[in-house]
Amino acid sequence: MLRLPSFRLEQPDTLPQALALLDQAGPEAAVLAGGTDLLPNMKHELRRPSVVIALSRVKGLTGIAEAADGAIEIGAMTPLAEVAQSALVARALPALAQAAALVAGPQLRQRGTLGGNVLLDTRCQYVNQSHFWRSALGFCLKKDGTVCHVVAGGSRCVAAASADTVPALMTLGAVLEVARHDRTRQLPIDAFFVADGIVNRRLEPTELLTRVRVPRPAAGHRGAYGKLRERGSIDFPLLGVAARLDLSEAGVVEHADLVLTSLAAAPRRVAGAADALRGSAPGHAPAEFETAVRRVAELARRQCRPLPNLPGDHEWRGEMVPVYARRTLLAAAAGQGPVHHV
Amino acid sequence: MGARDRHGIDPPWGEFRHVGQGSTKIDGLAKATGAALYADDLSLPLMLHAKTLRSPHPHARLRAIDSGAALALPGVHAVITGRDLPVRYGILPWSQDETALAVDKVRFVGDPVAAVAAVDEDTANEALKRIRVDYELLHPFLDPRESLARGDPPIHEDRKEGNVSKKVELAFGDVDSAFAGAAVVIEGDYDFHGTTHAAIEPHCVLARYGPDGVLTLWSSTQITHYVHRALSRVLGLPPHRIRVIQPCLGGAFGGKSDPFSLEFCASLLAIRTARPVKMLYTREEVFYAHRGRHPMQMRYRTAAGPDGRLAAVDARILIDGGAYSSYGLVTTYYSGQLLTGPYHFPAYRFESTRVFTNKPPCGPKRGHGSVQPRFAFEVQLDRLAERLGLDPFELRRRNLLGADATTVNGQRVTSNGFARCLERVEEASGWRQRRGRLPRGRGLGMAGSMYISGTNYPIYPNPMPQSGIQLKLDRSGLVTVFSGGNDIGQGTNTIVRCLVAEELGLQLEQVRVVAADTDLCPVDLGAYSSRGTFMIGNAVLDACRKLRGTLVSAVAESWGVDPRRVRFVDGAVVDLEDPGRSLPTADAFQLAEARFDTLGATGSYNTPSLGGDYRGGTIGASPAYSFTAHVVEVTVDEETGRITCERAWIAHDCGRALNPVLVAGQMEGSAYMGLAEALVEEHEVNRFGLHRGPSLLDYRLPTSVDTPELHSLIVESLDPEGPYGAKEAGEGPLHPAIPALSNAVFDAVGIRLQHLPFTPGKVLKALRAAAAERRPAVAAVSGT
Amino acid sequence: MLVRGLRRKIGVILQLQVNGDVHEVDVPDHWTLLEVLRYRLGLTGSKQGCDKGDCGACTVLLDGQPAISCLVLAREAEGRSVLTIEGLAPRHVAAGGCGVDPVQAAFDASGALQCGFCQSGMILSAWALLARNPRPRPEEVRAALAGNLCRCTGYTQIFDAVARLATAGAATAPETSPEAVRD
Numbered sequence A: 001m002l003r004l005p006s007f008r009l010e011q012p013d014t015l016p017q018a019l020a021l022l023d024q025a026g027p028e029a030a031v032l033a034g035g036t037d038l039l040p041n042m043k044h045e046l047r048r049p050s051v052v053i054a055l056s057r058v059k060g061l062t063g064i065a066e067a068a069d070g071a072i073e074i075g076a077m078t079p080l081a082e083v084a085q086s087a088l089v090a091r092a093l094p095a096l097a098q099a100a101a102l103v104a105g106p107q108l109r110q111r112g113t114l115g116g117n118v119l120l121d122t123r124c125q126y127v128n129q130s131h132f133w134r135s136a137l138g139f140c141l142k143k144d145g146t147v148c149h150v151v152a153g154g155s156r157c158v159a160a161a162s163a164d165t166v167p168a169l170m171t172l173g174a175v176l177e178v179a180r181h182d183r184t185r186q187l188p189i190d191a192f193f194v195a196d197g198i199v200n201r202r203l204e205p206t207e208l209l210t211r212v213r214v215p216r217p218a219a220g221h222r223g224a225y226g227k228l229r230e231r232g233s234i235d236f237p238l239l240g241v242a243a244r245l246d247l248s249e250a251g252v253v254e255h256a257d258l259v260l261t262s263l264a265a266a267p268r269r270v271a272g273a274a275d276a277l278r279g280s281a282p283g284h285a286p287a288e289f290e291t292a293v294r295r296v297a298e299l300a301r302r303q304c305r306p307l308p309n310l311p312g313d314h315e316w317r318g319e320m321v322p323v324y325a326r327r328t329l330l331a332a333a334a335g336q337g338p339v340h341h342v
Numbered sequence B: 001m002g003a004r005d006r007h008g009i010d011p012p013w014g015e016f017r018h019v020g021q022g023s024t025k026i027d028g029l030a031k032a033t034g035a036a037l038y039a040d041d042l043s044l045p046l047m048l049h050a051k052t053l054r055s056p057h058p059h060a061r062l063r064a065i066d067s068g069a070a071l072a073l074p075g076v077h078a079v080i081t082g083r084d085l086p087v088r089y090g091i092l093p094w095s096q097d098e099t100a101l102a103v104d105k106v107r108f109v110g111d112p113v114a115a116v117a118a119v120d121e122d123t124a125n126e127a128l129k130r131i132r133v134d135y136e137l138l139h140p141f142l143d144p145r146e147s148l149a150r151g152d153p154p155i156h157e158d159r160k161e162g163n164v165s166k167k168v169e170l171a172f173g174d175v176d177s178a179f180a181g182a183a184v185v186i187e188g189d190y191d192f193h194g195t196t197h198a199a200i201e202p203h204c205v206l207a208r209y210g211p212d213g214v215l216t217l218w219s220s221t222q223i224t225h226y227v228h229r230a231l232s233r234v235l236g237l238p239p240h241r242i243r244v245i246q247p248c249l250g251g252a253f254g255g256k257s258d259p260f261s262l263e264f265c266a267s268l269l270a271i272r273t274a275r276p277v278k279m280l281y282t283r284e285e286v287f288y289a290h291r292g293r294h295p296m297q298m299r300y301r302t303a304a305g306p307d308g309r310l311a312a313v314d315a316r317i318l319i320d321g322g323a324y325s326s327y328g329l330v331t332t333y334y335s336g337q338l339l340t341g342p343y344h345f346p347a348y349r350f351e352s353t354r355v356f357t358n359k360p361p362c363g364p365k366r367g368h369g370s371v372q373p374r375f376a377f378e379v380q381l382d383r384l385a386e387r388l389g390l391d392p393f394e395l396r397r398r399n400l401l402g403a404d405a406t407t408v409n410g411q412r413v414t415s416n417g418f419a420r421c422l423e424r425v426e427e428a429s430g431w432r433q434r435r436g437r438l439p440r441g442r443g444l445g446m447a448g449s450m451y452i453s454g455t456n457y458p459i460y461p462n463p464m465p466q467s468g469i470q471l472k473l474d475r476s477g478l479v480t481v482f483s484g485g486n487d488i489g490q491g492t493n494t495i496v497r498c499l500v501a502e503e504l505g506l507q508l509e510q511v512r513v514v515a516a517d518t519d520l521c522p523v524d525l526g527a528y529s530s531r532g533t534f535m536i537g538n539a540v541l542d543a544c545r546k547l548r549g550t551l552v553s554a555v556a557e558s559w560g561v562d563p564r565r566v567r568f569v570d571g572a573v574v575d576l577e578d579p580g581r582s583l584p585t586a587d588a589f590q591l592a593e594a595r596f597d598t599l600g601a602t603g604s605y606n607t608p609s610l611g612g613d614y615r616g617g618t619i620g621a622s623p624a625y626s627f628t629a630h631v632v633e634v635t636v637d638e639e640t641g642r643i644t645c646e647r648a649w650i651a652h653d654c655g656r657a658l659n660p661v662l663v664a665g666q667m668e669g670s671a672y673m674g675l676a677e678a679l680v681e682e683h684e685v686n687r688f689g690l691h692r693g694p695s696l697l698d699y700r701l702p703t704s705v706d707t708p709e710l711h712s713l714i715v716e717s718l719d720p721e722g723p724y725g726a727k728e729a730g731e732g733p734l735h736p737a738i739p740a741l742s743n744a745v746f747d748a749v750g751i752r753l754q755h756l757p758f759t760p761g762k763v764l765k766a767l768r769a770a771a772a773e774r775r776p777a778v779a780a781v782s783g784t
Numbered sequence C: 001m002l003v004r005g006l007r008r009k010i011g012v013i014l015q016l017q018v019n020g021d022v023h024e025v026d027v028p029d030h031w032t033l034l035e036v037l038r039y040r041l042g043l044t045g046s047k048q049g050c051d052k053g054d055c056g057a058c059t060v061l062l063d064g065q066p067a068i069s070c071l072v073l074a075r076e077a078e079g080r081s082v083l084t085i086e087g088l089a090p091r092h093v094a095a096g097g098c099g100v101d102p103v104q105a106a107f108d109a110s111g112a113l114q115c116g117f118c119q120s121g122m123i124l125s126a127w128a129l130l131a132r133n134p135r136p137r138p139e140e141v142r143a144a145l146a147g148n149l150c151r152c153t154g155y156t157q158i159f160d161a162v163a164r165l166a167t168a169g170a171a172t173a174p175e176t177s178p179e180a181v182r183d
């Protein structure tokens, strides 16, 4: 078997207990949600925590609810399958529902959580390998080494942000509720990711993600998610694209957003996308809207250069940037999606 | 000799009761309920767990190994290295170039270096980390062209031919004049990449060395007999002190048909520690054990007359063998020898060269050695049809080899249902109405093939039968069959049961099969080359027919009737002329046992003399050939380059379909596997000499949502020598999938895909190149 | 706040409810559910093909939902009901049925079991699907099985097996069936 390194497991029942345990253990600890990312990484000895703190018993971390102000709040421990199947999410936040439904395969979506997805470790073809494999290659910056095999001479890890739900949450302006034993803070997801593949999240080792809060979407909100991958199931994204279009009552784009992932260490918002799309009216002037969409796709192509960090043909991934950008925007406008090959 | 008797194609008792019925599998419910035991499901008291230390370098000399610190770890019971197992082995007697653990060199990343037995896996893993190995690095060969060009440093030092593993050059007929006089010559370069079996069960063994000095090895092997021989040779134990048992097997596809390092290591560790030892490969280690499809770089020239009749074929093939020989000699022959049907051509030449590289060793994967050339050749034919303006079916019909023919390389072909296969897929796919009329981006492609039902080449030369069967008849009415055959999921034991029940007129539940245990069963050579149904089936019929007379005469005597009136059917014996008279089988067995003796029989099969009269002429000579035709329907997204295979129609001539459900399962599984390797699977070593992704995440097996609709159309051309006319279905149906896919893409978007795998990036490049080719013409016109 | 007493003492017994029985096992914290099922409880019907979530061979039902047991810590399964392939037939018999569970019977009858190694996981995924949706459409069947790799069958006979179970309705007719032609 591919054995897990040994550790002590803690299964606190309450959030304060969990936070206290985390505070005591500090960086020695790992937080276990569904474990579908953490455990494979531990089996590969990418992490060797001495304490694992499981959140499965902690009350109050699951569920999807609409707050009084119309915001949608999702507990960090809510399984992705529940996010994907929620009628509320499907109606109000279609891009998120679509993204959640395309993570991994059916069993892993039952177990994998939204919080775990947001906090998914970055991925790279040279690092998501066994300890033996990595030792044969020579360890890299992300774990135990000093070089990068993706960018020769590189001093920065460019392992790819690979979580499907993150671009969707970014287009939705989600806010992350993060708790420490002594405080709770609200972090806009936009400010959460940094371009460092070693750790791309601004989360302190003693903090827990407790909730994801998505502000009430505009009445005319449309969203979609596009996912490029080789197989129709199981595979991580080779490219993930989330689109948002907020239409006025008259059907005119008032706000728009386009965020891509699986490029480098942080997801990327396409600069200028909102400006290019604002004012166009997909329903009334489709040709003009499509022109705007093409302009945005071109912006995406120029701004997003996938690196050879993931397995396969990164040049093709680059070519797919404008295609998936365009298709996802069109799907959002049409109230459709996801953009996925099966 | 009885073993070579023809048993005929007819039902033994007037009509078939089981054959053709599609009964459920002998072990179906055991598998469905979790009761079936696979190698890793076994455990024994005091069992230790063993792990392998592997080379992190693609090519290096071993200077020293220090395992002191590992041995000192509490819980570690033994550490062994190459010095402990220095005897070489290899599946073929002519190329024994492997050792269980590296003796003085390592030849690829993952080559086994040392093995540890400990109380549990965690301790064994910890011990591995404490073994110190001193390596002297050598230049790694990752490109087969480099291996061909230069033999220094040699990967195998005792080879005279540098880094060439095997070279075969054969010519039949006057190739050069055929080309000189040809109306059309099609030339092309083709690449086939590396792919692997990826059976879901990882390799696993359990070894026990008893106080009686008998070594028992339960192994997830598909070749019990060869493992038995290899163990004896490497361990220096006489074979009668070794017992090899194949438990239920979780898939193989050729990936478990070599002796593997773990079989020797666990055995020696069990001997050394006097405790049972289990060794289970991780998925990553399975990728290092490999033996998958050889990458081939192929150049084909095909000559034809103006009517499309083939005049000659000329091929040059460079085969990347990886680090060891494995079946490479056979692969090299097969790459040329198996191409000579289902079409006739009067002149043929091939030159195939297999070279060593510092990569996991290649070997036989479903359709051994012939899937790659078939791909190239059937695309060549599609191009020829295009050039001549012929329908691809029509081109093939003009070149049919036909039944009872001899191929250009001297192979005897008997039954042949290929023409019917063509008709079936043409009709089922709506080819005539749809091909060329689908909107751009959608297309249909077709291809055909021929494959062996075993060969007369028994791996190690010997005059004994290739397959043996033993029957024991019990007073209870139960027949126990002892079969050396390896049921690897394809259903060999189910077929054995069916044939015994048919021959002796029993109900299926009256037959039990004990298989693949060298202590209990006679020798069968193993599950490879699609030999099972044909050879084991014939051995079963042979054994049963030796008993039928005895049984019938005992009953006839007791009834005082002419033996011709006695019929065994469905578990009873009846008198054909007196419907009132019958006996349960058990009573008949008792009568016979009382009248004659304890009841049992043996049966066997050996091939007739076959093959061309030249060196290598027997390699690939089969007693019967199967035939296949595919039509594949694709959609090509011209913006993403993604090819989606929507549907595939598979017509396969398996001779008599003894169990059509099993046959369909083999056809579907084969087509799925071929399409998968064409589109998504890649077993590649990266520029650092490491497998690029030795996991089932990065080596992508299509899931249920990726798999096309598969339509199996069984064609039965009853073979005079097969058991009731049966041939093979396990490997043949894979072959046409890949060229048919390529040909369908041409129909859909007008590009020729000749370099596997057909990744979307390559498709886009090809589409752009095709557009660019069209553009200059336009520019030239507008420029004037 | 200091939390005491949460740390398990070595030797704390784990209670696992598997196939309706409560088992007490003593395993280190880093053992997975799959390891405990196979190597401590002798329930070897759940298979291991990759041990890291890629293949689905280790699928069991946790509170009725398919779960990848090689990525579930054994202790995390405490307090939940685990159903493995071994539990299906006894459950069916206990409910008054005879023989094996109809899903198992359908897989057998359709020829879906080749090497069988993927099938305990596959059957459990199909079983869970049929439990929540007795008449799934072909696309729903494909989607529900998309986390269980099968290398032998090309999935067709697996789809046939599920279609056999999905009672009545044109939408659930088998996608293909072998046709024999004799010449």
Ligand SMILES: Cc1cc2nc3c(=O)[nH]c(=O)nc-3n(C[C@H](O)[C@H](O)[C@H](O)COP(=O)(O)OP(=O)(O)OC[C@H]3O[C@@H](n4cnc5c(N)ncnc54)[C@H](O)[C@@H]3O)c2cc1C
Binding pocket: A030, A031, A032, A033, A034, A035, A036, A037, A038, A039, A040, A055, A076, A077, A080, A102, A103, A104, A105, A108, A111, A112, A113, A114, A115, A116, A117, A118, A119, A120, A121, A162, A163, A164, A165, A207, A208, A209, A210, A234, A235, A236, A237, B697, C052, C053, C054
């Ligand atoms: C075969 C396979 C395929 C996959 N495919 C995809 C895919 O297509 N797309 C995709 O996005 N993912 C994929 N995944 C990864 C994973 O399944 C999902 O990302 C899942 O959502 C992770 O959630 P989890 O609850 O299992 O996370 P865990 O593994 O439990 O945690 C992930 C990380 O977040 C930390 N963490 C989790 N929750 C918290 C919290 N509340 N507070 C603080 N830290 C926390 C953990 O310590 C860990 O570092 C795949 C995994 C596998 C094995």
Ligand code: SF4
Binding pocket: A123, A124, A125, A126, A127, A140, A141, A142, A143, A147, A148, A149, A150, A151, A156, A157, A158, A159, A197, A309
């Ligand atoms: S991007 Fe470079 S440093 Fe980061 S994981 Fe990959 S190889 Fe290592």
Ligand code: FES
Binding pocket: C047, C048, C049, C050, C051, C052, C053, C054, C055, C056, C057, C058, C059, C068, C069, C070, C071
């Ligand atoms: S063994 Fe658990 S998913 Fe492969």
Ligand code: FES
Binding pocket: B200, B250, B251, B489, C112, C113, C114, C115, C116, C117, C118, C119, C149, C150, C151, C152, C153
């Ligand atoms: S039946 Fe063998 S893997 Fe599915």
